[in-house]
Amino acid sequence: MIPDExxxxxxxxxxxxxxxxxxxxxxxxxxxxxxxxFGIPSSIHRGNIAYTWxxxxxxxxxxxxxWMPRFRHMHTMDFFSTDPDLDQLFMYPAPxxxxxxxxxxxxxPLASFLLLTTLVMLAIVVLFYSAVRRAGLSAKPxxxxxxxxxxxxxxxxxxFDLANMEIWMMFFVxxxxxxxxxxxxxxxxxxxxxxTGCKIFxxxxxxxxxxxxxxxxxxxxxxxxxVLELAGLWAIYPDFHVAAKGVAAGLDSYRVxxxxxxxxxxxxxxxxxxxxxxxxxxxxxxxxxxxxxxPPSAFVLKAAGLYLxxxxxxxxxxxxxxxxxxxxxxxILAFTVIAILFPPVSHDYTxxxxxxxxxxxVLLAIRHRQALPGLxxxxxxMSICMAPETEFILxxxxxxxxxxxxxxxxxxxxxxxxRFPDVSAVHFGSPATQRIA
Numbered sequence: 109m110i111p112d113e114x115x116x117x118x119x120x121x122x123x124x125x126x127x128x129x130x131x132x133x134x135x136x137x138x139x140x141x142x143x144x145x146f147g148i149p150s151s152i153h154r155g156n157i158a159y160t161w162x163x164x165x166x167x168x169x170x171x172x173x174x175w176m177p178r179f180r181h182m183h184t185m186d187f188f189s190t191d192p193d194l195d196q197l198f199m200y201p202a203p204x205x206x207x208x209x210x211x212x213x214x215x216x217p218l219a220s221f222l223l224l225t226t227l228v229m230l231a232i233v234v235l236f237y238s239a240v241r242r243a244g245l246s247a248k249p250x251x252x253x254x255x256x257x258x259x260x261x262x263x264x265x266x267x268f269d270l271a272n273m274e275i276w277m278m279f280f281v282x283x284x285x286x287x288x289x290x291x292x293x294x295x296x297x298x299x300x301x302x303x304t305g306c307k308i309f310x311x312x313x314x315x316x317x318x319x320x321x322x323x324x325x326x327x328x329x330x331x332x333x334x335v336l337e338l339a340g341l342w343a344i345y346p347d348f349h350v351a352a353k354g355v356a357a358g359l360d361s362y363r364v365x366x367x368x369x370x371x372x373x374x375x376x377x378x379x380x381x382x383x384x385x386x387x388x389x390x391x392x393x394x395x396x397x398x399x400x401x402x403p404p405s406a407f408v409l410k411a412a413g414l415y416l417x418x419x420x421x422x423x424x425x426x427x428x429x430x431x432x433x434x435x436x437x438x439x440i441l442a443f444t445v446i447a448i449l450f451p452p453v454s455h456d457y458t459x460x461x462x463x464x465x466x467x468x469x470v471l472l473a474i475r476h477r478q479a480l481p482g483l484x485x486x487x488x489x490m491s492i493c494m495a496p497e498t499e500f501i502l503x504x505x506x507x508x509x510x511x512x513x514x515x516x517x518x519x520x521x522x523x524x525x526x527r528f529p530d531v532s533a534v535h536f537g538s539p540a541t542q543r544i545a
Contacts, residue, residue: 114246117253118473120487125256127488131495132260138499159501169271172211172221179205179212187344188354199362200273202340202355203305203333207273209343218271225275232282233258236467243474253470262496263459266376270457277303278460281310281447285440285464288316297329304329305336309447312423316439319432366453368404368412370395375498375506378513379454381415384408386510395503412452419450430524437472437530441465441486442523449516456509459493466490472529482526489519 117125142148142159178194181187182205190197198205211221233254240250258264267275284299297317303310317325341351366373370385388407389395404412423446431442444465448458469486492515497508 114244115249117245117249118477120473120484121253121470123484124487124491125253125260127491128260128262128495129256131492131497132262135496135499169218169222169269171273172218172271175208176212176217179209182209183343183345185345185350188357196365197358197361198344198355199358200306201308201337201359202344202351203302203336204273204307205340205344206336207276207306221271225271228279229264229275232279239467239471240474243471245474260495262494263457263462265496267457267460272455272457273306274457275460277307277310278463280306281313281444281461282464284313288313289436293317293322293325294328297325298332301329301332301336305333305340309451312443312447315427315431315443316436319439362453368408370404370408372505373455374509376456376509377453378449378456378459378493378509378516379451380419380449380513380517381412381452382454383510383513384411384415386507395505415452423450426524434524435527435530437465437468437528438523438526440468441528442520445516445520445523449513449520456512459512462490462493466494469528476529480526480528482522483528486519486522486526489515489522493519 139159148159174195175198178187178189178198181189181194186194187198198208200208211217214220237250237254240254241247245253280299280303284296284303287293287296287299297314300310300313303313314326314329317323338348341348341355344354345351367381370389374382374385385404385408386395388405388411392405392407394405426442426446431439434442444461448454448461451458469483469490472480473483473487493512497511498506500507500511
């Protein structure tokens, strides 16, 4: 890299910043003007959430605090109670209870969660800045890019408002991806197993081992997942059958509350099934007519029964026909998009997972100054996914999630169509795994 190139951002990264910052400012300006000039209150209870959130409507770290009363009764039958004073049923798989309990057991759990999460995130940002510098960018543009990229990060903004545990799933998957790239298979399998135990869909990252016919880490990860499942069930209640029924009831509650209905939170859901619900409601003329949790239409109920088996077949087909033949960088990008696009519900905090393949694409753009086919388009899709589109409103409901869904579909096609250089070309501090031909 010649000296002048070290001092300038590649065009793909400049485009990323321009789009991200423009959309963030537009969102902020729209919501401020609607609130202060048109008098729209920032309150979910008055039905105006689409016009004033996520900028103005503060959620008080709801996703972390909502289960604190319930976890005071962990290991007793009261943990499964439907008493409204205990708020929602627990809606994670059993190993997720271990993660929540770990934070709820320390002094000042919310403050500790926010502090520890922030420190880990800052450490990751610093490590990423170091990688950017090693890739060949000088200090000033590197600082400018990293600071602006994360300061205008909608997924981080969304996550901090809710304090959802998804950011720790991102840490685990990121750690697993780093370990895989640096040829630490059992460390990678450990991280992937923990993430899978808590949210299910990260299991797809075990396919990285399958592609290389490295079966022992898969077996190890499966064994660890079984241990975590049993430990989680026992921690919830000391009868595995009763605990399993209680966890299933919580997951079914999630299905009824979030999977099936189309409501205001669908505007922050970038899943494929979220688009199906929106299109169905538009065709029926009921889109945007509700803000709570309405019963789903007959069409959505039928589509829900078909969605998971069909999308599973699509994922398997994509893997065997396309993904397994791609370089490691493409595989990680494709698996990440699938993990946040194919679940029946995928709220915008799951977009945090995009930062793993995004970091790889950023380093590729810096290292390979010549235009790489598909890289510019991929970064445009990334910028759309990492910026807010909540100001795009149809019939009193945001369609930002559906805009992001389209961007994710395009990004998946890019990951399958264009072969990016092996990620070992931008090194992560030690030799990466072998390139897949």
